[in-house]
Amino acid sequence: MWQQVEQSLHLSMGRVMNQIATLLPGILAFIVAFLFFLLVGWLLSLLVTRILSALRFDERMGRGAHAMAEWSPRATPSLLVGRIVFWCFVIAGVVVGGSALGTSEHIVSGWMLGYVPRVVGAAILLLAGNVLARFVSRSVLITGVNLNLSYARLLSMGVRWMILVLTGAMVLDHLALGGAIVELGFGILFGGIVFALSLAVGLGSRDLVSRSLEREAARPVEVAQPEKIHHF
Template structure:
């Protein structure tokens, strides 16, 4: 019996090693292709940044498209272009690497599936980045505007807006990745519907007096503001 066990272990080890040996050239080809594209991308991004700096691209952009800086305050436009080029080459490197993996190994099921799925991953990553940046920008805008309007619940409002955008982004990303699309749609619908219903019930039943007092306060504030101001800022 022990002989049979030993034999089966040997044969399974042999099969595993054989499979690994078949995959190794493909993995190596994937790594080489990725590194090559990373290197080219890095060099090209560096060259483009230098050229853009030489032609004064940042100054021109700050004059002609000032709102761009609002979305990417920390990065100069030339750095942003450099990064976009680098990450484009990275994505291309992954795709070429997967093709090389397919060519270097006899297995083509995995690479075919990955190649087909790459556009979904790229799209989802773009959505995630846009959603996160948008959530941060909008929530900060809401926070500052609410504070300047003297709203005591400014932070709550800002956090609410941020999470609303993040949840929406998460749902869109999962939908784009084809992961549990029915559950995501259902969950998202229930969550948002629930929030709206809860707010409607809270305002309609529980907080009726609170809302009316708040509206009265706002109305009286408008009346106060219509009186001539005693402080002139300009």
């Protein structure tokens, strides 16, 4: 009895050791591949940044109101491109290293590897959505304030959340999570907002709108007063 237990323990131990022995070169290969890509990525990003600086990429990108520089306020555009190159190589290192483990069927399944591009795409979408939401909401806020709209802040917040919700729906759709529920939920949410606004204006504010129109119609034509202050 004891011999049988000992034998089966030996066999189990042998299998574990065998697994570890099989895995170790893979892990080593993963680390080597990852470090290699990290180094290449760092060197290439440095090279790209230098080349772009030499080509006055920042100055060229700085031209116009919708320049790339406007989207990366703290970093220069060339630095931004350099960082994108670096992180692309880091991700490539993880993917190549993962496949180099040689046991992708067991540890990093084919599904997970196939899913990586989706995750990368979703991360880019999320980042772009966040940047866009911040930029557009700030634009709306400043324009609203300069137009003397007392509800500029509310408007800006609404625009921000609209873009964030849209981004969230796109990210979930890109990750293939939730399936039709996301599309349906988003459709209902957006449709609901528009419907609620229509009802609010059409029913709730009917009297207000009619009174406002009557007041406008009854108002005598104002003669434009000459401006007393001249800014330029």
